[in-house]
Amino acid sequence: AQSVTQLDSHVSVSEGTPVLLRCNYSSSYSPSLFWYVQHPNKGLQLLLKYTSAATLVKGINGFEAEFKKSETSFHLTKPSAHMSDAAEYFCVVSESVSGGSNYKLTFGKGTLLTVNP
Amino acid sequence: SAVISQKPSRDICQRGTSLTIQCQVDSQVTMMFWYRQQPGQSLTLIATANQGSEATYESGFVIDKFPISRPNLTFSTLTVSNMSPEDSSIYLCSVRGQGSGYTFGSGTRLTVV
Structure with a gap:
């Protein structure tokens, strides 16, 4: 079974500073x-x-993420936050159910990003 | 990527009534997915709809409450039956496109009063 854990429900940053939204996953x-x-x-x-x-x-929009299998992580980053980045972010995992083609998405609970001027 | 037209975008319904939500895709797709997003929550998969077969429901969701139709490869409907205030949510459809990406409809914001 697959699962996703977003480690922060809310992240607040200042405009122009880096963004880090953390995500860990579990997948068979x-x-x-x-x-x-x-x-x-x-x-x-x-x-x-x-x-x-x-x-x-x-x-x-300048976002990137690194897949680290050893850490089962897929953290989202951006070097410099913009006011327009303020939103809810969801980390999602997809795997083939029963090894077939019936792919299923599992969503994390979301991280609300606030960008302060 | 596929483009999905979902309607209605929002509705306010009386308890005990039913609402049918429609999703039209601009290309043929094998699988369509229906999700629920309760207020302040993440998305939860309701069911997977394949053309020509019964929809597959996730734990906690039943066909009598959320009947789904999939008459062809570009269209699907989800009905929310015998509604109660607890059904107030955003309902979204989704398709799996090329390269394993998924596209979502714009959602139906349902309020049950």
């Missing part, structure tokens, strides 16, 4: 991992995804 198979962002009253937008290629994944 080789997982795919994603970060999604949800702005208030908006839909989910894919930031980036890891699918067993390069372990350092670059996404949109």
Whole structure:
């Protein structure tokens, strides 16, 4: 069974400072991992995804994440926060159920990022 | 990536009634997924809908409460039946696109009064 733990429910940073949103996962198979962002009253937008290629994944809006199998982590980072980054961020794991093609997503509980001026 | 049109975007419903949510995809997809996002919570998978077969429901969700139709490879509906205030949530559909990415509909914000 797969699971996702987002270690911080709320992260607050100042504009221009680095962002770190932490995510640990558990998976029985080789997982795919994603970060999604949800702005208030908006839909989910894919930031980036890891699918067993390069372990350092670059996404949109300057975000990147590093897959560390030994640590079962997939932390999201950005060198310099912008006010528009304020949103809810979800770490998501996907694995094939029963080794077949019926992929299932499991969402973390989310991390609310606040960016202070 | 696929584009999903989901409607209605929001609704306010009386308890005891039912609401049907529709998702239209601009390309053919094998699997469609329905999620619930309760206020302040993360997304929880309700069921997986494959065309031509019964939907597969997750633990805690039953067909009588959340019947799903999947008449073709581009369309699906989720009905929330006999609603109570506890059903007030955002409901989203999703499809798995090329390269293992997933696309989500914009969501239906349901309030039951």
